[in-house]
Amino acid sequence: MTTVPHCRNQITMKERLLIMCNAASLLFYTTILTIVLTFSLFYYPRINTVQENNQTNIFTPPYTNGGRSCNLFKGQWIPDMRDSLYTNFSCTTIPYRRNCFFHGRKDRDFLHWRWKPEQCELPRFSPKTFLSIVQGKTMAFIGDSLARNQMESLLCLLSTEETPNEVYKDAEERFWTWEFRKHNFTLMVLWSQFLVTATETMFNGSATDGFDLQLDKVDKKWSEKLPFIDYAIFSDFQWFFRQNYLYEGSKLIGCVYCQAPNVTDLGLSFAIKRAFQAAFEQINECKNCKNIFTILRTFSPSHFEKGAWNTGGGCNRTRPVKIEDVIGRDSNWELRTIQVEEIEMARERGEYRGNRFEILDITDIMGMRPDGHPGLYGGNDDWKKGYSDCIHWCLPGPIDMWNELLLEMIKR
Numbered sequence: 438m439t440t441v442p443h444c445r446n447q448i449t450m451k452e453r454l455l456i457m458c459n460a461a462s463l464l465f466y467t468t469i470l471t472i473v474l475t476f477s478l479f480y481y482p483r484i485n486t487v488q489e490n491n492q493t494n495i496f497t498p499p500y501t502n503g504g505r506s507c508n509l510f511k512g513q514w515i516p517d518m519r520d521s522l523y524t525n526f527s528c529t530t531i532p533y534r535r536n537c538f539f540h541g542r543k544d545r546d547f548l549h550w551r552w553k554p555e556q557c558e559l560p561r562f563s564p565k566t567f568l569s570i571v572q573g574k575t576m577a578f579i580g581d582s583l584a585r586n587q588m589e590s591l592l593c594l595l596s597t598e599e600t601p602n603e604v605y606k607d608a609e610e611r612f613w614t615w616e617f618r619k620h621n622f623t624l625m626v627l628w629s630q631f632l633v634t635a636t637e638t639m640f641n642g643s644a645t646d647g648f649d650l651q652l653d654k655v656d657k658k659w660s661e662k663l664p665f666i667d668y669a670i671f672s673d674f675q676w677f678f679r680q681n682y683l684y685e686g687s688k689l690i691g692c693v694y695c696q697a698p699n700v701t702d703l704g705l706s707f708a709i710k711r712a713f714q715a716a717f718e719q720i721n722e723c724k725n726c727k728n729i730f731t732i733l734r735t736f737s738p739s740h741f742e743k744g745a746w747n748t749g750g751g752c753n754r755t756r757p758v759k760i761e762d763v764i765g766r767d768s769n770w771e772l773r774t775i776q777v778e779e780i781e782m783a784r785e786r787g788e789y790r791g792n793r794f795e796i797l798d799i800t801d802i803m804g805m806r807p808d809g810h811p812g813l814y815g816g817n818d819d820w821k822k823g824y825s826d827c828i829h830w831c832l833p834g835p836i837d838m839w840n841e842l843l844l845e846m847i848k849r
Contacts, residue, residue, distance in 0.1 A: 507557035509842055510798040514757040514805055517551035521833035522562060528593035528832070530601075532610070534815045535589060537831035542814040544755045547831075552802060552838045562841045564598035568620045570847055575623040577666045579659045580673040581630050583737050585613070586829050587672065588626045591840045593832060595624075612658075627659040630676035632716040638682060647680035647695075651687070652711040655719045664725040668847065670797070671716060672734040674772065675828060677709055709775050717783035721790060728791035732846060733780045734839065735800045736772045738765065739828045740807035752827035754807040763804040773800040797842055809835035 525531055525538045533539075552559055578588040592601060592615060601615040601624070611628030634651040637644045663669070680694045683703060691703035713733075720729055742764070744750030760766070777796060784794035803809075807827075815826040830836035 507554050509554050509557075509559060509845060510802060512552060512554040512802075513760075514550045515553045517549055519549075519551075519561075521548055521837065522564075522597050523593045523833055525832070528596055530589065530592050530596065531832045532589055534826070535586065535811065535829060535832040536816070537811050537814040537834070540811070540814040540816045542812075542831070546755055547806075547808040547835070548833060550757055550806075550835070552841070559838075559841055559845070562594050562837065562844060564595045566848075567840075567844050568595060568598055568617060568622060570844075571622045571668070572620045573622070574667040575625070575665055576668040576670070577659070577662065578626045578670045578672070579629060580632070580671055581628070581675055582829065583675065584670065584672040584734075585610070585626045585628070586832075586836060587670070587734065587839050588613070588624065590830075590832055590834075590836045591843070592624065594837060594840055625662075627662060629656040629659050629673070631681075632656055632659070632671070632673050632712045635681075638680075645680070647682065648676070649682045649684060650708065650712070651684050652690075652708070652715060653685045655715050660719050660723075663720065663723050663729065664727070666729060667727060668730045668732070669720070670732045670734060670843070671713075672737070673712070674709070674736050675739075677705055677712075681708060683708055683711075706771075706775050709772070710779060713776060713779040714782075717779060717787075717794070721783060721787045721792060728793070730793045730795075730847070731780075731783070731787075732795050732797050732843070733776055734797040735776055736769060737799060737828075738763075738769045738804045740764070740810060741825070741827045742807075746824055746827065750827065751825040752807050752810045752812045756808050757805045758807060760801060760805055763801070766801070766804055769800050769804055773798070795846055797839065797846065799839055799842070802838070803835065806835045 525536050538545075551561075578584040595601065595617065599617050599619050601617050603614075604616050604623075605612065605614040607613075609628075612626065614623065614625040616623050631648065631650055632655060634654040634656055635648040638647040638649050639645065677693065680692070682692045682695065682700070683690050689700065691701040691707070693702065693705055693708050695702060717731070720726065720731055723729075740752040740754070741750035742752060763769070777798075780794050780796060783792075787794055809830050811826040811829060811831055813823075813825050814831075815829070
């Protein structure tokens with residue numbers, strides 16, 4: 438009974454209690470809001486980053502330009518009126534089949550585009566800078582004819598600074614070694630269609646178009662050179678698109694594109710995955726090797742339209758296309774993803790050994806360049822007469838940009 442009169446008489450105390458209650462409520466809701474905002478700021482960007490990385494992988498450390506990080510592999514092709522650093526006359530090492538102008542290509546517009554990353558500029562190739570970085574080193578391009586195609590581009594670019602000396606070349610130009618003696622730099626290409634041991638499949642004593650692949654045995658033609666290599670650039674894919682039989686421990690385990698009875702078609706992805714896995718394991722397990730900087734050049738799309746290479750398909754475009762207009766982008770990306778997964782695992786295993794693994798991610802970039810292939814201007818042999826080459830790249834041409842990206846990668 439004494440409490441009620443006391444509260445009625447103490448007005449200031451009531452106001453004080455109300456203020457305290459309001460403050461407590463404000464603190465409660467502020468805490469809740471802070472938790473929500475913190476969750477939004479930190480959790481949701483991580484989800485978005487994963488989603489973005491599924492579209493454009495930034496596994497390679499971002500290039501820094503003016504303090505800003507930049508994904509070199511996400512951008513667009515823009516007009517560029519500058520001439521190429523070399524021509525089909527100034528570079529005397531351009532192979533016959535990549536010399537598109539020599540074989541009659543008239544349009545030159547495909548040369549006047551440059552790759553522009555979204556958040557920075559990709560510097561033009563500097564042969565002087567490249568040679569200063571690789572001085573005293575050996576760089577090998579390992580893989581199929583597209584590996585050789587990139588090496589041929591680099592050879593032309595570097596020859597504007599120093600004339601290289603040919604040290605070795607086999608009859609088919611599949612194994613090729615050059616030296617830049619002023620810089621003590623060795624450049625080579627090591628041919629290997631599958632990276633693993635392969636022999637042509639025989640049927641009734643005759644060779645077929647397919648191969649028997651030993652998925653657990655790497656090709657010694659390149660693996661034996663590893664102890665002498667500082668930079669290894671891998672690129673392989675095109676030879677997997679055929680009827681191949683897969684072996685492990687000399688035992689047939691399946692095939693690709695076959696319809697043989699009692700043989701399981703394990704699919705293209707399986708064969709590619711196991712081949713790259715074996716190659717990268719060889720590097721990480723190599724006891725006599727240096728700390729090798731391994732770079733995987735991702736799948737380079739072909740651009741056959743209106744048919745395959747042997748059914749009248751061609752590539753007659755004269756300018757780049759937008760990314761949304763790339764034909765077969767989803768399948769290109771699926772093949773690229775197989776490679777990326779394998780090199781990411783190799784990177785995890787190789788870090789403590791001092792090996793470095795990175796990705797030269799050109800799949801989307803080159804998907805936009807159907808204009809850069811030799812097409813009918815590749816000087817084909819008689820048996821290929823009338824067929825278009827929509828797989829390899831003209832020299833000079835868009836492939837030169839691969840080596841601009843390569844330079845930025847070895848700078849770091």
